[in-house]
Amino acid sequence: MSFKAFATDYIKAQSPGWKNPKHRQQWTNTLTTYAYPVIGDLPIDSLDQSHILKILRPIWNGKTETANRIRSRIENILDAAKVEGLRTGENPARWRANLKHVLPKRADVAPVKNHPAMPYADVPQFMAELRIKNSTSARALEFTVLTAVRTSATIGAVWDEFDFDAKLWTVPAERADVKITDGKPRFVPLCKRALEILDSFRERTDDSPYVFPGGKLRYPLSNMAMLNLLHDMRSDFTVHGFRSSFKDWASECTRADNIVSEMALFHVVKDETERAYRRGVLLEKRRKLMRDWEGFCAQPPAKRDGVVTPFRKKERA
Structure with a gap:
């Protein structure tokens, strides 16, 4: 099964439990824009860290929050694929003990900015x-x-x-x-x-x-x-x-x-x-x-x- 096909099924199955109805559209939009052009047609069991980095590296410094949301969504999808027997091994989209060693920390490239407040x-x-x-x-x-x-x-x-x-x-x-x-x-x-x-x-x-x-x-x-x-x-x-x-x-x-x-x-x-x-x-x-x-x-x-x-x-x- 391709990543896009499984991701589409995953979103359809999970979205009834999401409290915010906008989440389904946000998931679909971000994956369509950033992930599907790179890995959408690839077999879901073939994805490795190089594929994930090909998605994240171009936007990690300039669109850090968006990039991290995409990473998290891909991680959830790949975890579900493993549960259903469509993948084996470690999740290449996981941050801890994985991507944190090859991508800079979010706080370093996108420091939190306080909202300007009137005295x-x-x-x-x-x-x-x-x-x-x-x-x-x-x-x-x-x-x-x-x-x-x-x-x-x-x-x-x-x-x-x-x-x-x-x-x-x-x-x-x-x-x-x-x-x-x-x-x-x-x-x-x-x-x-x-x-x-x-x-x-x-x-x-x-x-x-x-x-x-x-x-x-x-x-x-x-x-x-x-x-x-x-x-x-x-x-x-x-x-x-x-x-x-x-x-x-x-x-x-x-x-x-x-x-x-x-x-x-x-x-x-x-x-x-x-x-x-x-x-x-x-x-x-x-x-x-x-x-x-x-x-x-x-x-x-x-x-x-x-x-x-x-x-x-x-x-x-």
């Missing part, structure tokens, strides 16, 4: 300018800053995720954080201004299921819409960077426990003690923190010198 002291001025703009992307960006979520959480939001009585937003795991592996949703306590933004969209007459609809009927806002608006206003920063602005503000201008702001950002809590602490979701503590963040964002820009949010008395767990 938190500048956020009130920015929010004041943002509030006077009248567009879906402006309200979506304001909502994103106030809730400290990722772009994907906002643009994919649908009305069924919101409990207006509880003032709570339930974000599915696949949109909350790419690193979430437990499959559990995350919860966002909604401040007053966030609820006002939602209310302003509830009276729409279109039939889009999305809170922040895009230009095409029944499609969400583009994932570039907020970034384009932000770059028109402040070209040096990213939407994701506001999460860092929020974290810096919470660390420097409040006495909220670190775990409270970490949970507000949906970060994975690794420490055993903190994991036990987080079981209560810390929802009320997070509500207070997000109300304080809303108040900070709404402060008149002229009052933003120095520490603008008074320290709270530290609450006991």
Whole structure:
């Protein structure tokens, strides 16, 4: 059997279990672009390390993340082929004790770059300018800053995720954080201004299921819409960077426990003690923190010198 034929069957068999429906298309697209031209027609039992390197070397330095995803996908496919008796021997696409000795480390050729973040002291001025703009992307960006979520959480939001009585937003795991592996949703306590933004969209007459609809009927806002608006206003920063602005503000201008702001950002809590602490979701503590963040964002820009949010008395767990 050829690699392409087996890979096609593998994707068809595995995709019903993938939580993100886009994964099937991503697998197919990357293999079609990079792998099939090199090994697609070759017998799957004939592939060795030289074939894998012929795929990876041309893109490893310039498209490192893409190259590593392709490597991982080929590794999974070849592992499955071995289980089905179509291959023997070691997997030539495996990184550990194999490709790591002939390819540079990903961190060396594609170091992690932090998203440029607006200094938190500048956020009130920015929010004041943002509030006077009248567009879906402006309200979506304001909502994103106030809730400290990722772009994907906002643009994919649908009305069924919101409990207006509880003032709570339930974000599915696949949109909350790419690193979430437990499959559990995350919860966002909604401040007053966030609820006002939602209310302003509830009276729409279109039939889009999305809170922040895009230009095409029944499609969400583009994932570039907020970034384009932000770059028109402040070209040096990213939407994701506001999460860092929020974290810096919470660390420097409040006495909220670190775990409270970490949970507000949906970060994975690794420490055993903190994991036990987080079981209560810390929802009320997070509500207070997000109300304080809303108040900070709404402060008149002229009052933003120095520490603008008074320290709270530290609450006991």
